[in-house]
Every structure is written in C-alpha cells, then in structure tokens.
Amino acid sequence: MSDIEKRFDKAVKTAKLGLSEDEHDRLYQQLGVFLNWLNPLLEVDTAGIEPILLGHNSVNVLREDCARKGVMAELQEAAPEFDQGFYRVPPIIE
Amino acid sequence: MDLRNLSVCQAVEDIHSGEYTAHDLIEKTLENCTLLNESLNIFIHQAGIDALEQAKAIDLRIEKGEKLPLAGIPVAVKDDICYGVLPTSFGSGGFSDFYSPYTATAVEKLMEAGAIVVGKTNLDNMSLGSSTTSSPKGATINPWDNSRAAGSAGAAAVITGAAMVALESDSGGALRQGASSCGVTGLRPTSGLVSRHGLNLHSSSFGQVGVTALTGKNIDAVLQVIAGYDQYDASTLISKDEFIPEIEPAAIDNLKIGFPQSLVEGLEPELKTACQETINLFKEQGFEITDVSLRMLPEALRAYYVIAQAEASSNHARFDGIRFGTASEADNLEELYLKSRSNLLGREGRQRSIYGTYLLGKGNFDLYYRQALKVWNLVRREFALALTGCDLLLMPVVKNLPPLLREEKDLISSWEEDIFCAPVSLSGLPALSFPAGMIGELPVGLQLVGPPFSEKTLTAVSDIVVRDKQLFPHGKA
Numbered sequence: 193m194s195d196i197e198k199r200f201d202k203a204v205k206t207a208k209l210g211l212s213e214d215e216h217d218r219l220y221q222q223l224g225v226f227l228n229w230l231n232p233l234l235e236v237d238t239a240g241i242e243p244i245l246l247g248h249n250s251v252n253v254l255r256e257d258c259a260r261k262g263v264m265a266e267l268q269e270a271a272p273e274f275d276q277g278f279y280r281v282p283p284i285i286e
Numbered sequence: 287m288d289l290r291n292l293s294v295c296q297a298v299e300d301i302h303s304g305e306y307t308a309h310d311l312i313e314k315t316l317e318n319c320t321l322l323n324e325s326l327n328i329f330i331h332q333a334g335i336d337a338l339e340q341a342k343a344i345d346l347r348i349e350k351g352e353k354l355p356l357a358g359i360p361v362a363v364k365d366d367i368c369y370g371v372l373p374t375s376f377g378s379g380g381f382s383d384f385y386s387p388y389t390a391t392a393v394e395k396l397m398e399a400g401a402i403v404v405g406k407t408n409l410d411n412m413s414l415g416s417s418t419t420s421s422p423k424g425a426t427i428n429p430w431d432n433s434r435a436a437g438s439a440g441a442a443a444v445i446t447g448a449a450m451v452a453l454e455s456d457s458g459g460a461l462r463q464g465a466s467s468c469g470v471t472g473l474r475p476t477s478g479l480v481s482r483h484g485l486n487l488h489s490s491s492f493g494q495v496g497v498t499a500l501t502g503k504n505i506d507a508v509l510q511v512i513a514g515y516d517q518y519d520a521s522t523l524i525s526k527d528e529f530i531p532e533i534e535p536a537a538i539d540n541l542k543i544g545f546p547q548s549l550v551e552g553l554e555p556e557l558k559t560a561c562q563e564t565i566n567l568f569k570e571q572g573f574e575i576t577d578v579s580l581r582m583l584p585e586a587l588r589a590y591y592v593i594a595q596a597e598a599s600s601n602h603a604r605f606d607g608i609r610f611g612t613a614s615e616a617d618n619l620e621e622l623y624l625k626s627r628s629n630l631l632g633r634e635g636r637q638r639s640i641y642g643t644y645l646l647g648k649g650n651f652d653l654y655y656r657q658a659l660k661v662w663n664l665v666r667r668e669f670a671l672a673l674t675g676c677d678l679l680l681m682p683v684v685k686n687l688p689p690l691l692r693e694e695k696d697l698i699s700s701w702e703e704d705i706f707c708a709p710v711s712l713s714g715l716p717a718l719s720f721p722a723g724m725i726g727e728l729p730v731g732l733q734l735v736g737p738p739f740s741e742k743t744l745t746a747v748s749d750i751v752v753r754d755k756q757l758f759p760h761g762k763a
Contacts, residue, residue: 195649203644207599208606209636210624219637222697226641229698230654233588236661243659244666245491255517 196223287314289447290758294359294504297450298400301358302348308358308402312341315360315404319448326427328439328448329405330365331372340402347400354400355511361396362440362449365406366413367495368484369393376486377409379422380611380630390484391519392453392495392512399511404449407439411632414488414598416460416704417689420634425691428467429759430728437688438464438472440498445470445759451508452498457489458590459683459707461496462719466731467688469721469757471748472498473505476738477714478523480509481516488601488638489594492711501752502718502745509741538746543568543734544578544676549706553682560723560730564680564751571750578672578679586665586709591701592645592658598635599642605630637697662712669713669735678747679735682706683719687728706733716741720748721757729757 368386440452465472607613607626614625
C-alpha cells in the first residue's frame, strides 16, 4: 500500500464517512488526478511570504462587554433544590 | 404587472403612494413562482400564505404612515441561508424538514425594511458547486435554454419575474456565474460588508452573502439595507460605531478600467466579442481602458480548492445526525456516524470532506495547505497591485456555457470553470457580474472588480452596459 493510499484511507476513517467500494475506488483514483493538478501550486516561490488567514486587513470586532440579565433567577426557581449556589440533584452513582 | 419592468425603487414608491398594495405585488409574484417552478424547478420551498400575511402586515404599516425602504419587495433566498419560517435544506436530502431556530441577519434586515421572502431557491449539494446539477431536488433549468442548467436558481427567479431580488451565497463564484448564465446582475460584496450569520458556510474564508437583481440600482437599494455591523458575525468589517449609513454615491467620470488582455485569448469568440463591445461602450463613456497583468489565476484557483476543501472538511464535521441532520438507523454509534454523515453530505460533500481531511493530514498540511495560504497572500498582492494602475478591473466570469442537464464533467474540468471567479474570492474585493452579450441563445456576463467598498461604483458602471444589453428569455419566461 502506497503512502498516498494509507493517508487516503486514514482521511476516509477520520472524516467518518461510509463509502461503498466503488465510491472509495473512484475517490482514490481521482485523488491522484487532483494532486497532480496541484503541482503548479507547489512550484510557486513562497519564500518569505507569510500565510494569511483572512481575506481582508481588519481588526477584530467585539461586542460591548456589558452585563446582561441572565436566567439564574428563573433557573433557581424551577430547580427542585438549590443550596449555596449549587443545584442539588439525586445521586446517580450507587 | 411584470416584475421585470419594475425597479425596486419604483415598486416601493408605488406601494407607498397606493398605486397598488404589497399584497397585490406578492400575490402576483407567488402566481409567477408556482407557474415557473413547475417548468424550471427554481424553488425548494415556496412561502405561499406566510408571504401574503406578511404583505398584509406591511400594507397596514404603510397605512399608518411608516416608510419602509423595501416595502413589499419579493425576495428569493438561497436555501443555504437560514429563514425560520420555511425549512432550510442546505442542499442535502437529510435536511428536508429542518426549520432553523433563527433567521440569517441579512434576511432579518430585509424583512425589517419591508421585503418579503417568497421562497427558498434550489442549490447544489451542500452548496458545493455553481450549476445546481448536484441538487438532491434536480437541477434548475435555464430559462433561456431548457437543455442547460441555470447555474443559480436565484438568478433564474430574477430573470423570469419570480422575484425582484435574490439573496445568494458566493464562495468560488456560484452567484456571479449564475448571474452570467441567466442574464442578470449579481454582486459579491467586499468581504465583511454583509453579515454571514445564518449562512451555512462550507468555506469560512471565502463564503459571502451577495445580491442578484436585474440592475445595479436594484442591488444598491438592497445593499443599503443589509450592509453593516452584526454582533453575531465578528467578521463584519464595519464596527457598530463606524457604521456608514449610506455608501457614498459613485463618481464615475474619467474612470480608468484595467482589462487583462491575456486572459481572453482562449475564450469563445462570442465571449471575446462581448468583452470588446463592453470596452467600446466604456470608451464611449470616456473611460480609459488599460492592459493589466493577472498572472496568478491558475495558482489562485488551486489555492482556493485546497483551502475551501480543508475548510469544508472542518465545517461539515457537525453534520453527523446528532448535532445536525437526520440520524440514520444504526446498531451502534460508529455506524450511526458513518451512515448519517454519508447520507447528509451527499456525493460532492463526501468527496470534499475526504480530500479536505487528506490535505490537512500529517505530511500534507505544510505541503498543500500552508503553501495555499501563502499563495493566497500573493494573489491578494497581485490584485492590489493591478488596482494601483486603474480604478476597476474588467474580467470574464465564465469560460464556457452553463452545463447541459445530463452533462457529467470530470472533477478538474468543473473546477476550472471557476478560473475567473475563485481568484477574485481570494482577493476579498467586491465583484459584480453583469450581462454583456450573448453566446448563441444564451446570455453571458463579465465582471467588474473594484477596491474594498467600491460597490456603488461597480453598480453604476455596470448599469451603463445593462441599459444597453438587458434582454429577457422567450418561451417559458
């Protein structure tokens, strides 16, 4: 089994996809064509070029850091038992 | 009442002045939708009574003196954009009865402005493609040539009068190519101008929400409403405090338009003619045309498919039948994952998830993925450099006609159709496809690409051509 085939099988397993034998073979054959097609990408001289992660130059946008009324009061009211900041529930471990 | 002879601004004015009601307009549109859907397969879900109820509510608000910038405007929404009132399929057979618990921000903004969703439009499997041929519901038929796919169901809706505006997604060029194939105008906005909250992204880096309409002016009216900061999308560029209430009107005198002459050499003769006629029209307007160099398109296309597939493999991980999607019957958890995911993702989704996982794996990450991210940087620089010598770029949108309904293209051939669109997506710049000519009986578009936030210039310039070239299909439309 070639390195590419091992990696392909690992990718199929990791992606958690059930493939028929036909589809498995078709995708594997096609992968070779795809990787060949990518050769011009690998030939680009990228020495000194930083990889980028956003299509635009921007600063992060964050919402205002302000307190909101939560649902704690309603939750406490709905809980069968609430004690010192904890919800008391029946034991689940014997 | 023919929606195709009506501008968005005119319809809004008519409804406010009592010429006709929003209910009248929506009722007529829904009739069109039903009729056209039978022959063209445009919609996955139609709004029906919900849309009529909303129209009544809009009419009541207008009666009370409210001014709504998009009062009664019928909008088609691509089915990868969430709208809580109708099911959202994402182009998957496993989501046929999924109701999103929330509505996408762009759709909410449209509705607040008085627009009414008339239906959810067809799309490729998991929105992975730009033809609709891989849709679980079958392809949308091109209104101009019924043996071919429409490319985009939203564009087909607009050109046939089944909607005045379509809200669509564009990653590698689906919106722009669909607009080209149906003879309408389609805008992919500057990355971050329109919120993507509620859009099912397969590619986080390149997916955008855009607008399709008959004219650039109609697009302006919609963009004015949907652009801007969204607290639910941290990638929106304009912060709340810096929100621009009105995008500056475009000054389009003495524009210099860059045209990469080398790109047209391998094109169909009719497409070359469309380029030349558009250039002539621009020259008549007093625009200067200058040759520019865009040499990295082939490498940019490859970088797009590496990054987009890597991201799809990650974004599609949640479609497992437990977190999202219908669970398949299984004897154990592993089997449930395998069966559910295979069913939910479909053929195209499975392929991209596996190749994306492969590209991100040990030994491949640096070789392919990291290299693609670096090439992305170079592509951005190339576009920025090209725009230092001109105001806008004029480029083709498509290489070929939209596919025949039963045509099976091989993987690489179908990806290479994106050679003019995917690289622009990498640039992050706004791009607008507009009808520029005909190849036989089918329309073909060109695209204008501009600096960030130059949307209004793009629409103003494209309308010069649209006024001259706008045609409508015969027959079923």
